[in-house]
Amino acid sequence: MKSDSTLRLALAVLLLSLQTACKDAADSAADLTEPKRYVHSLDGVPASLDPAQAGTRYAKFLVLNLYDTLYRYRYLARPYELAPNLAAAMPELSKDGLTLTIRLKRGVHFIDDPAFADGKGREVTAQDVIYSLQRHFDPATRSQGAWLWQGRIEGLDAWKDQGSNYEQPVSGLRALDRHTLEIRLTQPYPQFVHTLAQGFAGVVPREAVTAYGLELGRRAVGSGPFRLQSIDSARARLVRNERFRQETFDLALEGFDPERDQGLGLTALDGRSSPFIDELEVEFIPEDAARWSSFYSGLTQFTKVPVAQFGQVLESTAPPTLKPELQERFQLQAAPELGFVYTSFNMADPEIGYSEDPQRNARNRALRCAIVKGFDWTQRNQRFFGGIGEVFPGVIPPRLPEYDPEQDRGSTEADPAAARALLAAADWDAGNLPVLEYGFPASVTERQLFEQFRGFMEAIGYPRAKIQPLSYASFGDYYRAYSQGQVMLITSAWTMDYPDAENTVQLFYGPHRAPGANAASFDDPQFNTAFSAAATLPPSPQRTELYRAANQRVIDECAAITGLVRRLVLLWDRQVILQPDWAFVGGYAMRFVDLRDPAGQR
Amino acid sequence: MSPEWLRILWRSPGGRTGCLLIFLLGLLASFTSMGWLGQGWSAGSDISWGEVSASHWFGTNRLGQDIFDRALVATATAFRVGLLVTLGAIAIGACLGGLAGWRHDRWPDHCVMWLAGVLDSVPVFLLAAALAFAFGGGEAAMYLAMILSFWTTTARLVRAEVMRLRGQDFVLAARAIGLPGQQILRRHLLPNTMHLLLVQASLTFVAAIKTEVILSFLGIGLDDGVSLGLMLAEATQDILAGHLGNFLAASGCLFLLLLGLNLAADALQDGVDMKQAPS
Numbered sequence: 001m002k003s004d005s006t007l008r009l010a011l012a013v014l015l016l017s018l019q020t021a022c023k024d025a026a027d028s029a030a031d032l033t034e035p036k037r038y039v040h041s042l043d044g045v046p047a048s049l050d051p052a053q054a055g056t057r058y059a060k061f062l063v064l065n066l067y068d069t070l071y072r073y074r075y076l077a078r079p080y081e082l083a084p085n086l087a088a089a090m091p092e093l094s095k096d097g098l099t100l101t102i103r104l105k106r107g108v109h110f111i112d113d114p115a116f117a118d119g120k121g122r123e124v125t126a127q128d129v130i131y132s133l134q135r136h137f138d139p140a141t142r143s144q145g146a147w148l149w150q151g152r153i154e155g156l157d158a159w160k161d162q163g164s165n166y167e168q169p170v171s172g173l174r175a176l177d178r179h180t181l182e183i184r185l186t187q188p189y190p191q192f193v194h195t196l197a198q199g200f201a202g203v204v205p206r207e208a209v210t211a212y213g214l215e216l217g218r219r220a221v222g223s224g225p226f227r228l229q230s231i232d233s234a235r236a237r238l239v240r241n242e243r244f245r246q247e248t249f250d251l252a253l254e255g256f257d258p259e260r261d262q263g264l265g266l267t268a269l270d271g272r273s274s275p276f277i278d279e280l281e282v283e284f285i286p287e288d289a290a291r292w293s294s295f296y297s298g299l300t301q302f303t304k305v306p307v308a309q310f311g312q313v314l315e316s317t318a319p320p321t322l323k324p325e326l327q328e329r330f331q332l333q334a335a336p337e338l339g340f341v342y343t344s345f346n347m348a349d350p351e352i353g354y355s356e357d358p359q360r361n362a363r364n365r366a367l368r369c370a371i372v373k374g375f376d377w378t379q380r381n382q383r384f385f386g387g388i389g390e391v392f393p394g395v396i397p398p399r400l401p402e403y404d405p406e407q408d409r410g411s412t413e414a415d416p417a418a419a420r421a422l423l424a425a426a427d428w429d430a431g432n433l434p435v436l437e438y439g440f441p442a443s444v445t446e447r448q449l450f451e452q453f454r455g456f457m458e459a460i461g462y463p464r465a466k467i468q469p470l471s472y473a474s475f476g477d478y479y480r481a482y483s484q485g486q487v488m489l490i491t492s493a494w495t496m497d498y499p500d501a502e503n504t505v506q507l508f509y510g511p512h513r514a515p516g517a518n519a520a521s522f523d524d525p526q527f528n529t530a531f532s533a534a535a536t537l538p539p540s541p542q543r544t545e546l547y548r549a550a551n552q553r554v555i556d557e558c559a560a561i562t563g564l565v566r567r568l569v570l571l572w573d574r575q576v577i578l579q580p581d582w583a584f585v586g587g588y589a590m591r592f593v594d595l596r597d598p599a600g601q602r
Numbered sequence: 603m604s605p606e607w608l609r610i611l612w613r614s615p616g617g618r619t620g621c622l623l624i625f626l627l628g629l630l631a632s633f634t635s636m637g638w639l640g641q642g643w644s645a646g647s648d649i650s651w652g653e654v655s656a657s658h659w660f661g662t663n664r665l666g667q668d669i670f671d672r673a674l675v676a677t678a679t680a681f682r683v684g685l686l687v688t689l690g691a692i693a694i695g696a697c698l699g700g701l702a703g704w705r706h707d708r709w710p711d712h713c714v715m716w717l718a719g720v721l722d723s724v725p726v727f728l729l730a731a732a733l734a735f736a737f738g739g740g741e742a743a744m745y746l747a748m749i750l751s752f753w754t755t756t757a758r759l760v761r762a763e764v765m766r767l768r769g770q771d772f773v774l775a776a777r778a779i780g781l782p783g784q785q786i787l788r789r790h791l792l793p794n795t796m797h798l799l800l801v802q803a804s805l806t807f808v809a810a811i812k813t814e815v816i817l818s819f820l821g822i823g824l825d826d827g828v829s830l831g832l833m834l835a836e837a838t839q840d841i842l843a844g845h846l847g848n849f850l851a852a853s854g855c856l857f858l859l860l861l862g863l864n865l866a867a868d869a870l871q872d873g874v875d876m877k878q879a880p881s
Contacts (some may be wrong), residue, residue: 383664455645471739472734474735
């Protein structure tokens with residue numbers, strides 16, 4: 001009996017050991033097959049996943065990962081360079097610059113989805129590209145991106161006016177064959193190819209629009225590198241699109257710079273096929289403190305550091321370096337944003353802008369110039385942008401080829417004494433100065449910006465009671481008000497749609513006056529002539545001169561207090577192989593993200 | 603010959619503490635409103651997020667403004683908001699409640715109760731925020747939103763009290779001598795609801811201050827100036843930068859003010875309840 005018990009005990013121990021061993025082996029196997037997951041964070045929530053609604057940074061970020069665009073920006077090349085994406089090559093441009101022929105890659109398929117007849121994603125064709133552009137001009141789409149192509153493509157605006165009938169062809173959009181597209185422009189538009197690299201240009205199958213309608217904002221049926229698994233107001237989960245075309249990643253072609261990109265691990269990507277991760281999770285965390293906590297505790301692997309926290313994170317700001325205790329865990333990039341912040345004067349307001357009385361016109365100009373002189377960009381940069389923003393004169397920010405580093409910086413340097421002298425010379429005194437109404441959407445930071453502005457103006461002798469806040473409950477209300485010319489001083493930020501000076505200089509082009517992008521309603525004949533002449537030219541020294549001349553007019557007429565390029569501090573986990581970008585490459589970069597092995601395996 | 607409500611307040615230790623706190627803070631607020639204190643609240647300095655020092659007792663904020671001065675002005679703002687909203691809400695509530703009670707079960711009563719029912723069906727802070735947003739934000743919108751949100755409770759209480767009083771002998775006598783209903787309501791009924799209005803006023807005062815803090819925190823409060831809500835909203839950035847001055851000053855003032863008001867309101871309510879209790 002005793003030996004039986006011993007035998008049973010031995011058997012039990014043996015079974016237990018076997019079970020444990022099997023479990024360990026299974027766990028190890030599971031570890032090996034565990035998908036590579038990268039967790040990104042954004043400081044806002046996308047309102048829609050429909051490319052036609054990709055008007056925000058957040059929507060564009062996801063759309064570029066779920067849908068294909070004809071072109072994209074090279075991952076690492078700076079200045080930014082366009083590269084073929086769904087297109088097989090860069091477009092063939094006719095001699096008159098009006099006709100583009102674009103050939104599509106063959107064998108690219110949409111993801112499988114019940115919207116298709118057999119549930120299997122079909123091949124992407126030239127007709128899909130035409131449909132995706134057309135639907136921006138269909139009022140039923142309520143597109144936010146139609147402005148990109150308005151008046152640019154032959155027959156497209158007329159097609160809209162005639163009722164947006166998809167059975168009616170658009171003369172400027174033709175499918176020459178299944179994989180070749182011809183686009184005819186109304187006039188030369190050198191920036192056109194950039195528009196085909198925007199989120200708005202995502203290629204959508206008609207079947208999905210028909211099947212889902214507005215629900216397309218919460219679904220995605222594209223041919224991008226990822227498929228949507230789920231999305232809510234807190235996060236989006238994307239998984240690798242297994243049918244995404246296999247293309248070899250060429251590090252040199254993507255613009256790798258051994259000095260700049262040193263230590264990022266990017267060389268490990270060369271020769272492989274993207275996307276490199278299996279799962280992409282994007283956490284939407286608008287609240288600064290929560291976003292930082294999620295990142296610091298390892299729940300997310302990327303964050304934009306709030307300005308208020310620069311002191312806690314940066315060891316120095318010139319150049320920005322991380323505190324030693326953070327260097328082991330995180331990588332840092334302090335990247336300038338392409339765009340700028342500025343305050344423009346409403347030139348349609350006779351109190352401060354154009355007046356029919358020539359004398360008052362001259363006095364108003366002196367008043368604007370005094371305000372520009374009284375504005376302390378250095379203090380604004382220190383207090384609100386961590387002291388790492390870049391102040392520049394005019395509306396062509398640094399890093400654009402048209403930027404002139406030799407330009408006089410007088411318009412960006414505060415000189416209260418000179419401002420007071422300007423006011424006195426133009427017969428302005430505390431009694432006759434007009435009431436300044438400074439508009440802003442209600443928020444703590446915007447209010448503090450106003451208070452700082454009021455402080456600057458008090459320093460040049462402006463009575464405090466004559467500087468009034470004009471707050472709006474939401475940014476939408478504020479935008480509507482200044483678009484309708486109801487705000488005297490308009491503080492805003494412009495984020496460039498594509499890396500070309502045309503996109504910033506047009507902000508002061510007369511015909512674009514409010515409600516257009518020229519909220520200041522600046523209308524200067526010399527500026528307009530220079531801009532019109534430059535707009536149809538390809539990048540060239542002649543074009544650069546014209547843009548610089550236009551820029552100088554904005555400065556000379558004191559049409560705006562400008563400007564500052566924000567520098568964003570981005571941090572990411574050292575286990576992640578990434579060169580982040582907050583501007584044009586942003587969403588495109590995700591297909592090139594990878595995790596270091598083996599610790600990077602999660 | 604102090605008023606009855608003051609005697610009620612002074613009877614309990616809680617009431618006395620509450621009165622003392624309100625008096626001290628009210629004194630500071632008055633001095634601030636008169637320009638004797640806190641006049642540097644908007645002046646910036648070179649010291650952004652400055653530490654606590656002899657010249658800046660709570661340090662400075664992002665713009666280099668003195669947080670102690672701002673706390674004083676914010677407390678004065680809280681008193682102003684509390685008083686204006688309380689006066690508005692109590693006046694509307696008393697008038698409409700009185701009318702509804704006097705015209706009980708007729709169309710004025712039905713209208714007032716329907717309106718109060720609709721407004722009460724939305725949580726009060728949500729309603730106030732929605733109204734303030736709809737009115738375009740800013741100080742006037744905030745006052746209007748709070749008054750429109752807060753009058754309903756007063757109206758219900760006054761209506762019930764008027765309905766109780768309208769059958770009393772003194773009202774019947776007034777009717778018998780031919781006094782018009784409007785005069786009976788104004789001269790005889792509403793003055794007899796004063797004890798209720800007083801307690802309700804103290805509670806509305808507290809609610810108004812809390813709501814102002816919430817609305818200003820959300821950015822739909824004050825246009826210009828400073829309030830406790832704005833300071834707390836600023837503190838969300840300051841805390842990230844490692845500075846607690848705004849948070850401590852604003853929450854400290856808010857705590858003391860609400861503590862004083864709540865103690866006083868409790869004491870008043872207890873006193874009125876005891877007086878009304880059947881012997």
